[in-house]
Amino acid sequence: MNNTWIILGATSAIARAFIRAEAEKGASFILCGRDTDDMAATAADAQARGSTEARVFPIDVRAPETFAPVIEAAKNIVGTINCAVFVGSMPEQSEIDADPSLIDGVVTDSFTGPANLLTQLAPIMELREQGTIVGVGSVAGDRGRLGNYVYGAAKAGFATYLSGLRNRLGRSGVHVLTVKPGPVDTSMTWGMKMPAMTTPEAAVADILKGVEKKRNVIYTAKIWFPIMTVIKLIPEPVFKKLSF
Amino acid sequence: MQWKTDTYAGWGRALTATGELARPERSRNITAEGPAIGNRRSYGDAPLNSDGKATDMSRMNRIIGFEDGIVHVEAGVTLGELTRIYAKKGYMPTVMPGTGFATVGGAIGMDVHGKNHHHAGSFGQHVTEITLRTADGDKTITPADDTLWRATIGGLGQTGVILSAKLKLTPISGGQMQVTETRAANWEQHIERLDASTAPYCVGWIDATAKGDAMGRGIIEEAEVTSGDYEAPKGGKKVPLDAPSFALSKPIVKLFNTAYYNRVPAEGRTVNRSFEQFFFPLDKVQDWNKLYGKRGFHQFQCVVPTNQVDALKAMLNAIAESGLASPLAVLKRMGPGRGGMMSFPMEGYTLAVDFPARDAAKDLIKELITLTAAAEGRIYFAKDSMATPAAIAGMYPEQTDWADAVNAADPDLTFATDLTRRLNLRGAK
Structure with missing residues (x-):
């Protein structure tokens, strides 16, 4: 049976590793993002590795009117429809403090933009009664902290949205997996000193295991599950004095 | 591009550089501000740019086309990945x-x-097109661009950042290698067997610790592609820590080499191996360079003309007498094929030996470089970390032409590396 992945944010390093892994299993792709030249290279690479079909759709998560062709294409997909969301943006908190209007962009990129597309896709997937949605959030969404709380708030919003979507779609056999990565070694974290960093390939291995086992929420690297469990347990009077 | 300051090294880890590194993930983000580096499998300072910028191309690793046996790839694709896929x-x-x-x-x-x-x-002889990013923008070149092409193939990255290339692949009739291993008891037998081989693939593993009558003993591997399904390798082992300095000490190396030699029965044997086992035998231990400990190691590799085989024997003798060599030195016959002005190959024999980074080994390597020059041979820039401009004078007859070509293509020395500066490769004679 043909398996198609709609990839939102196909230029991200984690998305690319994900596409590779699924291409080798013969999946088809609808690649969505802004940099069409880059996505064309990723589509060619997917086909070289075994993908049946890889199409490129120029979309901008900040411009929901660009979603229409993707939704139309989704309706015509033969076989299983899946969707994986890798979008998000993380300006420095200090930049946001200097220019609060940046908040809208962060929230759109990380939460409301992908939520809009998933909300349009949900009824199509419900009808098919199968398929998987992978939503990539962040450990930053588990608790607001000094260094990146706007980004964290957007990812927290997205995680709550995914939780509700899982509640809704689970009834019709569509699975929703929330992924909470810690730092991943990509251009987003290049040059930053960060703890417990994982690679895009290792993160994807964790994600695909989560898809296969129909997990609801996973952390990658796995060490972030105990770390975040502890961080979430710190009482607010203590937490508010910490800076990390 | 995003830059970060870091300290990095080539595969030998004896030489390091501190400078700015970028690792772009998209073509549009690649700038021509410094030399490109890949997975840094060159041993010395070829992939280093101290106090300058270097662009790590390892994330630009997609296959962007395939037609009639010619694959179009981004520069960061590895040969192992191409093997696995094709x-x-x-x-x-x-x-x-x-x-x-x-x-x-x-x-x-x-x-x-x-x-x-x-x-x-050589590799460059099977490349049909290269796209470079330079200060003047992107240039796509083919063998028809005579000078720039021959300055780029084997050109140490000095003509620009290689963005992508087209490579002619070889059709194969099967997915396995049939390998015949035979012992050579000494140097004369080793050379004789290499000369007599008619196999498409042939290499000699040499025990560079064996002295006297056994000097030059080793295993000759002759191979060809054979039928059988290709099987992708499983994930490799890792060396978790820098090994202590005794890990590759003399008795252990001697023991290893003897075991390696005796592994093949006296009458020889023919076995099937996977492509990876045959072509990339050391890759299964992913960061084996850590076995040499923190101080790292050097590799010496030279090629000498066929009629200078005795000079090579003298070199091996000096190596064996020194007792400094590491496991698994390599001896190979080379043909005349080379793709560029600064390409290493010449018709003759090539010898490659690893040495832990110690003062005695440095002196020996310097002596070996002198012996190579005297034998009208040359040393390999992918391996070298010890030579000087004077020591390599005359080894690369087209060096001046090459320097003129790259200095024209890159007048500001943007793509210069620690290697090209150390050996003054781009300077006037």
């Missing part, structure tokens, strides 16, 4: 160096050779 489809890279972690960009910049050099020539 072996199932009936093709393999025509030339493979000893590690599958080498990138296509690096393989072009060093014009690498493989175990089939005497038949197939």
Whole structure:
């Protein structure tokens, strides 16, 4: 049976590793993002590795009117429809403090933009009664902290949205997996000193295991599950004095 | 591009550089502000730019087209990955160096050779098109661009950042290697067997610790592609920590080499091996360079003309007497094939030996470089970390022409590396 992945944010390093892994299993792709030249290279690479079909759709998560062709294409997909969301943006908190209007962009990129597309896709997937949605959030969404709380708030919003979507779609056999990565070694974290960093390939291995086992929420690297469990347990009077 | 300051090294880890590194993930983000580096499988300072910028191309690793046996790839694709993907489809890279972690960009910049050099020539001879990013924008070149092409193949990255290339793959009739291993008891037998071999792939593993009558003993591997399904390798082992300094000490190396020699029965044997086992035998231990400990190691590799085989014997003798060599030195016949002005190969024999980074080994390597020059041979820039401009004078007859060509293409020395500065490769004679 043909398996198609709609990839939102196909230029991200984690998305690319994900596409590779699924291409080798013969999946088809609808690649969505802004940099069409880059996505064309990723589509060619997917086909070289075994993908049946890889199409490129120029979309901008900040411009929901660009979603229409993707939704139309989704309706015509033969076989299983899946969707994986890798979008998000993380300006420095200090930049946001200097220019609060940046908040809208962060929230759109990380939460409301992908939520809009998933909300349009949900009824199509419900009808098919199968398929998987992978939503990539962040450990930053588990608790607001000094260094990146706007980004964290957007990812927290997205995680709550995914939780509700899982509640809704689970009834019709569509699975929703929330992924909470810690730092991943990509251009987003290049040059930053960060703890417990994982690679895009290792993160994807964790994600695909989560898809296969129909997990609801996973952390990658796995060490972030105990770390975040502890961080979430710190009482607010203590937490508010910490800076990390 | 995003830059970060870091300290990094080549595969030998004896030389390091501190400078700015970028690792772009998209073509549009790649700038021509410094030399490109790949997976840093060159041993010395070829992939280093101290106090300057270097662009790590390892994330630009997509296959962007395939037609009629010619694959179009981004520069960061590794030869191991190409092997894994195309072996199932009936093709393999025509030339493979000893590690599958080498990138296509690096393989072009060093014009690498493989175990089939005497038949197939060098890597660059199977490249049909290269796209470079330079200060003047992107240039797509082919062998018709005579000077710039021959300055780029084996050109140590000095003509620009290699963005992508087209490579001619070789059709294969199967997915396995049939390997015949035979013992050579001494130097004379070793050379004799290499000369007599008619196999498409041929390499000699030499015990560089054996002295006296056993000097030059080793195992000759002759191989060809055979039928059988290609099987992708499982994930490799890792060396978790820098090994202590005794890990490759004299008695252990001697023991290892003796075991390696005796592993093959006296009458020889023929076995089937996977592509990876045959072409990239050391890759299964992913960061084996850590076995040399924190101080790292040097590799010496030279080639001498066929009629200078005795000079090579003298070198091996000096190595054996020193007791400094590491496991698994390599002796190979080379054909005349080379793709660029600064390409390493010449018709003759090539010898490669690893040495832990110690003062005694440095002195020995310097002596070996002098012996190479006297034998009208040359040393390999992908390996070297010890030579001087005077020591390599005359080894590369087209060096001046090459320097003129790259200085015209890159007048501001943007792509210069620690290697090109150390050896004054781009300077006037």
